[in-house]
Amino acid sequence: MKTIAPAIPDISRRARLQPASPIRKLVPLADAAKKRGITVYHLNIGQPDIETPPEFVKVIKNWNKPVLEYGNSKGDFNLINKVTRYYKRELGVDLTEENVQVTTGGSEALIFAIMAVTSPGDEIVVFEPFYTNYNGFAVMAGVTLNPVLTYGENGYHLPSSDEIERHINSRTRAILICTPNNPTGTVYSRKEMEMIAELCRKYSLFLLCDEPYREFIYEGESFSALYLKDMEQQVVVLDSASKRFSACGARVGFLISRNTEVVDAALRMGQARLSSPTIEQEAVAAAFDLTTDFFQQVAKEYKKRRDLLFRRLCEMPGVSCEKPEGAFYLMARLPVRDSEDFCRWLLSDFNVKGETVMMAPGAGFYASPDKGMDEVRIAYVLGVEKLDRAMDILARGLNEFSGK
Secondary structure (H helix, E strand, O other): OOOOOOOOOOOOHHHHHOOOOOOOOOHHHHHHHHHOOOEEEEOOOOOOOOOOOHHHHHHHHHOOOOOOOOOOOOOOHHHHHHHHHHHHHHHOOOOOHHHEEEEOHHHHHHHHHHHHHOOOOOEEEEEEOOOOHHHHHHHHHOOEEEEEEOOHHHOOOOOOHHHHHOOOOOOEEEEEEEOOOOOOOOOOOHHHHHHHHHHHHHHOOEEEEEOOOOOOEOOOOOOOHHHOOOOOOOEEEEEEOOOOOOOHHHOOEEEEOOOHHHHHHHHHHHHHOOOOOHHHHHHHHHHOOOOHHHHHHHHHHHHHHHHHHHHHHHOOOOOEEOOOOEOOEEEEEOOOOOHHHHHHHHHHOOOOOOEEEEOEEHHHHOOOOOOOOOEEEEEOOOOHHHHHHHHHHHHHHHHHHHOO
């Protein structure tokens, strides 16, 4: 009797649609290069090389409780109180415990926010290029991103209200922005923020504002969505300890809103995943005691890196970019047809004296097809000497690649 092999069940449509991160998808090529003895300068990922503050590290080293227990699903209340005091001290914004939900990184804050304000089939307006993982979060939530294109020629600032309004329809539930912006470094002005708020009020939309880089501004000033008038019930701010304290591996973030129904929904989602990292929350709480001077010194270092990177890129034939106003990212247009092919080639077939560069291909920062094909996002998270060397390698690589 012939044996019939059982049919293998198919994975879900959601699983097939989930995109790979352009920031991390080339990691196997980088790992292979390192195994060949190649030094890779990582400009692909926003992992700062600024040392994590000793106030944070001290808590980790001195932690001596006999049992590592679950934490409260809402978050450590000492940390929550430190967060509310930080917002009062640095932004002049009054918050209570009811307005804050601790999350497992800023990524979970974004996922919770999207799932709290949308239903499957809904749409969110975003401005591209945007943080690539918004694509993945939308797939998880079963919603569609409706992209509004911005242009490097005007520093990736927002288009007119009329242009944005054309992307709002009966399925739109929210507008999602990031300021200072990842990946462009754009800092939206008060006028731009108020324009978005007016559209949200007109169409009864939530405003999701991703603000983890607010300490890193070099031109202009940060205007938090929490400052917007008559938007208390519509604004949801997403924040993170990762970049502020150079503690990306801690995975501690925050969802903040005066709409307690949104925060309560996030709490119930938090209960489903039990709790965020326990020890790291205690360490982040200690880091929040750092003064404004700490952030100013870090911002000064990033500005120095930005200025070097911008100057070096502008010196390269065929490369164009805009000077970022904040964060620590830059979008650059290269003289190549497909930046992913170029980024792969840098890792697999090219090096200068045993060194090469890793960048994030630009297409993954768009939702529209065929956009960003000749762009890369560069994270200036290396010290000036290493960054300068990386630019030497990139210039050599572009010259050699163009002759292929």
